[in-house]
Amino acid sequence: MEKEGNETCCAPKTADDPTGRKWTWEEDGFTVVRANARTAPGCHDNCGVLMYVKDGKIDHVEGDPEDPYNQGRLCLRCLTLPDMMYHEDRQLYPMKRAKEERGNPDAWERITWDEAFDLIETKIKALQAEYGKECVDIAAGTGRDVIIYETLLQRVLGTPNQGMGFFPGQACYIPRSFSTNLKSGALYEGDYSQFFPDRYDNPKWKRPDYVLIWGNNPVVANSDGTLGHWIVECMKRGTKLITIDPKLTWVAAHSEYWLQVRPGTDAALALAFGHVIVEEDLYDHEFVDNWTYGFNEYKEAVKEWTPERAAEIADVDVDLVYAAARAIGNAEGWALQWGVAMDQTSEGFYTGMAAYDLVGITGMFDHPGGMVAGIAPFNIGFPWIPSKEEVDWIPQDPAMRPPVSKPELRGLNAMGMPDAESVVEGMEGDAGSNDYTIKCVWFFATNPLANEGAQPKRTYEAIIEGTEFNVVMDTWMTPTALACADVFLPVATYAERSGISGHQPYRTGAIVKAVEPAGEARSDQSILVELGKRFCGEEIFPFDGPEDLYDYMMKRSGACFTYEDMKKRSWAYPEVDYFRYKTGGLRPDGEQGFLTPTGLYEFYSVALEAMECPAIASYVEPPASPVSTPELFEEYPLILTTGARNWGYFHSEGRQIPHLRRVQPEPICRIHPDDAKKYGIEDGEWMIIENYRGSCKQRAEVTPRIKKGVVSCDHGWWFPERDQHDGTYFGTFECNPNNMLSYKPGSVGLGNSYKSDLCRVCKA
Amino acid sequence: MRDALLINYEYCTGCHTCEVACQKYHDLEPDQFGIKLSQIGPDQIGQRRWQYEFVPIPTDRCDRCVSRTAKGKLPMCVQHCQAGCIQLGSVVEMASKIVSDKYVLFS
Numbered sequence: 125m126e127k128e129g130n131e132t133c134c135a136p137k138t139a140d141d142p143t144g145r146k147w148t149w150e151e152d153g154f155t156v157v158r159a160n161a162r163t164a165p166g167c168h169d170n171c172g173v174l175m176y177v178k179d180g181k182i183d184h185v186e187g188d189p190e191d192p193y194n195q196g197r198l199c200l201r202c203l204t205l206p207d208m209m210y211h212e213d214r215q216l217y218p219m220k221r222a223k224e225e226r227g228n229p230d231a232w233e234r235i236t237w238d239e240a241f242d243l244i245e246t247k248i249k250a251l252q253a254e255y256g257k258e259c260v261d262i263a264a265g266t267g268r269d270v271i272i273y274e275t276l277l278q279r280v281l282g283t284p285n286q287g288m289g290f291f292p293g294q295a296c297y298i299p300r301s302f303s304t305n306l307k308s309g310a311l312y313e314g315d316y317s318q319f320f321p322d323r324y325d326n327p328k329w330k331r332p333d334y335v336l337i338w339g340n341n342p343v344v345a346n347s348d349g350t351l352g353h354w355i356v357e358c359m360k361r362g363t364k365l366i367t368i369d370p371k372l373t374w375v376a377a378h379s380e381y382w383l384q385v386r387p388g389t390d391a392a393l394a395l396a397f398g399h400v401i402v403e404e405d406l407y408d409h410e411f412v413d414n415w416t417y418g419f420n421e422y423k424e425a426v427k428e429w430t431p432e433r434a435a436e437i438a439d440v441d442v443d444l445v446y447a448a449a450r451a452i453g454n455a456e457g458w459a460l461q462w463g464v465a466m467d468q469t470s471e472g473f474y475t476g477m478a479a480y481d482l483v484g485i486t487g488m489f490d491h492p493g494g495m496v497a498g499i500a501p502f503n504i505g506f507p508w509i510p511s512k513e514e515v516d517w518i519p520q521d522p523a524m525r526p527p528v529s530k531p532e533l534r535g536l537n538a539m540g541m542p543d544a545e546s547v548v549e550g551m552e553g554d555a556g557s558n559d560y561t562i563k564c565v566w567f568f569a570t571n572p573l574a575n576e577g578a579q580p581k582r583t584y585e586a587i588i589e590g591t592e593f594n595v596v597m598d599t600w601m602t603p604t605a606l607a608c609a610d611v612f613l614p615v616a617t618y619a620e621r622s623g624i625s626g627h628q629p630y631r632t633g634a635i636v637k638a639v640e641p642a643g644e645a646r647s648d649q650s651i652l653v654e655l656g657k658r659f660c661g662e663e664i665f666p667f668d669g670p671e672d673l674y675d676y677m678m679k680r681s682g683a684c685f686t687y688e689d690m691k692k693r694s695w696a697y698p699e700v701d702y703f704r705y706k707t708g709g710l711r712p713d714g715e716q717g718f719l720t721p722t723g724l725y726e727f728y729s730v731a732l733e734a735m736e737c738p739a740i741a742s743y744v745e746p747p748a749s750p751v752s753t754p755e756l757f758e759e760y761p762l763i764l765t766t767g768a769r770n771w772g773y774f775h776s777e778g779r780q781i782p783h784l785r786r787v788q789p790e791p792i793c794r795i796h797p798d799d800a801k802k803y804g805i806e807d808g809e810w811m812i813i814e815n816y817r818g819s820c821k822q823r824a825e826v827t828p829r830i831k832k833g834v835v836s837c838d839h840g841w842w843f844p845e846r847d848q849h850d851g852t853y854f855g856t857f858e859c860n861p862n863n864m865l866s867y868k869p870g871s872v873g874l875g876n877s878y879k880s881d882l883c884r885v886c887k888a
Numbered sequence: 889m890r891d892a893l894l895i896n897y898e899y900c901t902g903c904h905t906c907e908v909a910c911q912k913y914h915d916l917e918p919d920q921f922g923i924k925l926s927q928i929g930p931d932q933i934g935q936r937r938w939q940y941e942f943v944p945i946p947t948d949r950c951d952r953c954v955s956r957t958a959k960g961k962l963p964m965c966v967q968h969c970q971a972g973c974i975q976l977g978s979v980v981e982m983a984s985k986i987v988s989d990k991y992v993l994f995s
Contacts, residue, residue: 152959184912187968196967200908203968343901343970353970356899360972372930374901377940771904783911786918787904829930829940 136502136684139700140192140321140631142693147636154178158188158694159636160625161202162618163267163569164599166774169193169346170268170625172695173202175638182206182619182639191695192321193631194351200772204781205619208599209642213780213844215601215614216643226588227607229848237644237654240611245658247593247610248281251563257282258525259563261547263289265570266296266775268349269507269623269635270615270648274568276510277652279518280659284527285562287541289570290548290577293869293876294541295467297348300476302539302874306731307477307484309719310710311629312495314459316354318630319496319700324357328702331361332493333455334380336448338479339390339879340463341373345769347463349628355461366448368393369465370765371794371836372829381448384831387765388469388746388880389438394478395743396434397449398426401485406453411487411725415705415717418728418740422481425740437743437751439831452486457493465879468767471744472875473535477729478741484725489718490702490710497710498629501698502683507626513680518656518664528560533873534735545867548583551590563592567609569648571602574842574856575776578867578876579817581857584608597648602776603842603853614645621647624674624690633695634687649673737872746880747868753882760815760882762799766861767839767878776840791841791859793822794830795885803885810888813837815881818863821888835885837861889995891952893923893966894982895944898990899973902927902942906965906974913956913964914949922949923965944974946994952976 147158155177160170172191176183185205189196208214218240225231235243251259260283264274278286288294301311314335320326335355342352355375359365365379368390376382385393401407402423412419431449435442452458460483462476469475488494505511527542528550536543550562565587573580587594587608596602596609605612620642623635641647649670656665667673671687678685690696701709705725708714717723721730732739745752749763770792772784779785793813795805805811807826812819813835822837830836839861842854852858864883869876902925910922923946930940944965953963957976961967966974975982979995986993 186964189962189967195972196962197905197970197972198909198968199903199905199970203905203908203912343903353901353903353972356901356971360899372938372940374940374942377930377938382936382938771902772908782918783908787908827930828932 137699139697140695145190145693147692147694154183157636157638159618159638160633160695162623162625162635163270164615164617165201165205165208165777166265166267166569167201168266168268168348169351170633171198171202171351173198175619177638180639182209192323193318193695195323197353200784200787201774201778204783205617207781207783209617209619211780213601214599214642215612216645217614218644219612221610223592223610226610229606232612237646240613241654241658243611244595244655248564251592252282255561255563256525257521258284258528259561260285260566261542261562261564262286262566262568263570263572264568265289267569269625270569272507272510273648273652275515276518277566277568277655279515279520280652280656281566282521282524282659284524284540285542285547286527287544288576289567289572290544290583291572292544292578292867293467293472293874294536294539295472295869295874295876295878296464296576297467298539299467299472299870299874300462302535303473303477304480306729307480307720307726308489311498312483312489313498313629314350314461315493315496316350316358316459318354321697324361328492330457330493331358331363332457332459334364334366334451334458335461336452336458337365337367337369337375337461338463339368339465340461341369341375341769342461343374344771345463350461366451370831370834371768381444381451383438383440383444383448386439386831387763387834388749388877389743390466390469391471391475391478391741391743392429392434392437393440393445394475394482395426395429395741396431396445397452397482398422398485399429400431400446400449401453401482402426404450404453406450407485408487412485415724416484417722417724417726417730421740422727425742452482455486457491458486458488459494464767467875468878469880470746470875470877471870473870473872474738474741474744475875478743481727481741484727489725490704492702496700496702497704501626501629501632502685502696503681504624504626504632504678504683504685505681506677507624507632508628511681514677517680518660528558528562529873530558533869534737536869536873538735539874543869543873544578548586548867551586553590562590565591565594565608567594567596567598567604569597571598571604571776573604573607573853574602574860575840578862578865580860580862581818597651600780600844601848603856606848607853613651614643615651616641616645616647620645621649622671622687623649624678624687631695631697632690634690636691746877748877748882749880756816756882760884762883762885763834764813764815764837764861764864764881764883765834765879766837766865768836770838773840776842779842780844791822791838792825793838794825794827794836796830796832796834797826797828798832799835800824800826804887805885812886812888813861813864813883815864815883817866820859820861820863822859835883889979891976892979892982893946893994894975894977894985895992895994896973896990897941897943897992899971900942900944901971903970905968905970906944909964909968910950913953916949920949921947923947943992
């Protein structure tokens, strides 16, 4: 392949005017560098930051008051960035360790990057020659933008097995985004004015009458490119909230209606909302008549879902179901702010569809103060969802096997991702319905033994016994790295590297290298370029470095930007209009309508029918619940929900930083005062939470915020201050609630029951 | 009289940003505060009404970020507050901004 020039072509039209915007300046003895924040440390957003540099180090970081995204604000994680970058425990050098020495903190040997790449190339090529290219599993975390490059790593290593690290049902955004993409042809986001650089003042924008916050604590979670406090700004402008959550969060306490749902029953509520809106004729006839497909089937499906029936299942007051449904049915504009709890109902694939159909019947697609289609800005998709054009320059073997999975997991298989348990089985040598052999795990910004992986002890044993060679890319010696890595590659923070921010559809921008990486850390992207050269050759990877790669990929996107252009302007907003289904803006062919088989929003999904999956939303009781397994419930009389987000931490990150750890020093399990009394638990005591799969120990917080009969366990905990020699991998197994969770995904292979299982508790 | 902090605690979400923004700028330890959150509730005060709120309170370590305001910048907590619910100004000016319930003025 010839390397193409990177000269700037015609500048694309942007909604913001970069005239006079500087990317760097001198101020009070500091060099200030303006950029978009990204990972590491992990985040889902890309706030504008001003990095203050002195003597080659980041002295401090402030929010950028001129950046429309965060308007000068910044949360704990960026405010403590220098503490993370220059922490004594941060890993700064490539290392190797003999396979027999896994878990031994004294067996590491520092090596050069060349030695590391040589070792990786030799080992992985040999394993792939012996066992097939699919013997490599790429396990990724969720820190944006770096994990998006996982798609390139997958192509470089030529393995089909790439997904979230040992996470059953890929149950974070993927189940609902895939199912609703089939129905609408795009991802849609709540409209909090973030599509416009002048934000709340934009004359086209209207604040939502209601935001329906469903299984999400947006001000803490900031998930998937939605800065939760945008909703607080909408509240100041008159927006009201409806919150569906088993826990009294801040947003729940500030809601007009709070439905304290039994975990896992969300789809029943969504269908009942639909029932009320249809029966009371509150739906948008113009939209439903002209722009949707399968409304009669939907009408039929919600007919049996009376609010009375759903209220009994979900254990909420029936009048709240009516009130919430009428509120969104009558709203001029309303936004669905949905969270990962949707995906972590066993049938998360369908739960998402059930909630999304409410957007359909009220005609909220591309509607001011409703939901806006997330289309890659300037067609630059690769920092979020790479388009085919952006990645297909790396050839794939046409004979490549599909990802390891099970035939019945049809949704997952259509998505082209591996089944997490099948990966484990591929390491255990007992692959059941498949004959894959997994011999290598590449841990890409993920810490699955402490975080998202199911059954961490089983996973750990399978990796230790089954794999020949594992690579971990991280900033810390995590439990996963200490236990499993044979090669450790230290990665750069966002202040030490370049990048294109993207990820969310509102805008794109630049990640800017303000200082040289600490030690010998390297950016994920520069590691990827080197791997590309070694596995695909210079012909395919002629790039001098990451910026060269970005320029080439932006060129393939058709975007007339270079990295240098982006760095100089810091951010670029595309011009976004509403109601693009009427103007042809949602389809590449420029036709009106949605990018679906019928060209319409599909209540009944034609694509799902073709996949021989149920084509319309439904409710299924969680696999373990008071209703589906009453005998088990007698023995384990509490509902277990897990993974609520906490201030300052990003999943398993942040426990080393004193100013973050102060906010929450230990793993917390929330229990209702009545339950605590019944089981003899005092506030602040250590408590054992256990079920038929395993147990964990967390500190009890006795609080009326949690629904009676439910306990809510923190996720992602480990104790980095522990001695690495104590054999506990920083204590992660003892406090990990995933010991109690299942590898089994939902019926189509997407979604899991992480937020609705059963357990019992006792004093530790 | 020094400038006053006006806090609209209707919108304070308890995110701790003010505390840490202040600590990092003023080189304070994790247990030293220039401004500190306090919590009200959770208290069920009606069938469907809960009070679960936060109010940040400036301490004697708070110097109103004079070194920043002298350069035309906002104090750390005011600028970084995720909810945008803290303001700084003269008592008279800040008092005039109390336009609804749930404002508190720290002189």
